[in-house]
Amino acid sequence: MTDQSKMEKKNIVIPGRPKKRLFIGMLLLTDGLAAAMLYGIWYIASPGLSNIAEVLPTIVGGIFAVSVVLSLLGILNMVLAVADLPYLPLLQRRTYELINVLFPVAVRLAKPFGIGRRKLEGSFIATSNLMFNRMGIRVPASRLLVVTPHCLQLATCPHKITRDPGNCKRCGGCDIGALVTLSEEMGFHFFVATGGTLARQIIYKMRPQAVLAIACERDLMSGIQDVYPLPAVGVLNIRPNGPCYNTHVDMDEVKAQLEKIILPEGEV
Numbered sequence: 139m140t141d142q143s144k145m146e147k148k149n150i151v152i153p154g155r156p157k158k159r160l161f162i163g164m165l166l167l168t169d170g171l172a173a174a175m176l177y178g179i180w181y182i183a184s185p186g187l188s189n190i191a192e193v194l195p196t197i198v199g200g201i202f203a204v205s206v207v208l209s210l211l212g213i214l215n216m217v218l219a220v221a222d223l224p225y226l227p228l229l230q231r232r233t234y235e236l237i238n239v240l241f242p243v244a245v246r247l248a249k250p251f252g253i254g255r256r257k258l259e260g261s262f263i264a265t266s267n268l269m270f271n272r273m274g275i276r277v278p279a280s281r282l283l284v285v286t287p288h289c290l291q292l293a294t295c296p297h298k299i300t301r302d303p304g305n306c307k308r309c310g311g312c313d314i315g316a317l318v319t320l321s322e323e324m325g326f327h328f329f330v331a332t333g334g335t336l337a338r339q340i341i342y343k344m345r346p347q348a349v350l351a352i353a354c355e356r357d358l359m360s361g362i363q364d365v366y367p368l369p370a371v372g373v374l375n376i377r378p379n380g381p382c383y384n385t386h387v388d389m390d391e392v393k394a395q396l397e398k399i400i401l402p403e404g405e406v
């Protein structure tokens with residue numbers, strides 16, 4: 139029986155996959171508006187600037203134009219990656235910086251279209267995962283850290299797993315047991331964090347070569363960007379009981395991601 143059918147048996151609905159083009163479309167719209175705004179600022183400020191020095195409007199206009207072109211290239215890079223076409227991994231840093239700057243504006247712009255922040259964050263994670271996989275990042279299991287929030291543990295479980303996940307008795311009451319078993323079988327490090335800050339501390343302390351994080355949209359979105367350039371892939375948790383309480387994860391998706399990231403033993 140697959141993990142998906144086990145979840146169906148427990149009446150846990152696995153949400154549909156977020157659409158990557160949603161995030162890219164909103165970024166494009168935001169970038170277009172930012173370009174129009176920069177042009178407006180430049181147009182209004184140009185006479186004043188040329189009074190100071192004749193060359194100033196050209197310099198300021200040039201800086202604005204380069205910023206817009208670089209951000210468009212970053213978005214184009216995402217489009218190429220999503221379309222399975224060759225893209226420039228060198229521009230990935232630019233892409234992440236761009237996301238940091240434009241994301242809050244994109245959230246505001248998306249609201250009138252009935253697109254919520256969570257949906258947009260889910261779309262970012264799907265795009266980021268795809269770029270991760272397209273870059274062909276693979277690491278030995280011993281250099282991979284899988285980190286998950288504490289809310290994945292059954293709330294009534296008496297066993298303390300945040301210091302040592304090995305304390306889990308694998309009773310099947312939550313997905314922690316399956317993750318502990320998987321970490322032993324595959325050899326990756328597994329850690330249960332009580333919050334995003336602790337998760338980041340563990341990452342900085344352990345210095346893995348890659349991270350697979352299981353969390354909600356908000357934590358994944360900020361976490362992936364915070365640990366960059368460390369490659370991180372995100373798997374969304376499932377919240378049938380509301381946020382931060384007895385959450386689940388699609389173990390089939392976790393396994394599929396692990397198989398893509400972990401180098402086979404013969405290639406280590």
Ligand code: SF4
Nearest residue numbers: 295306307309311315
């Ligand atoms: S699987 Fe482990 S963590 Fe989950 S309820 Fe059972 S003993 Fe507790």
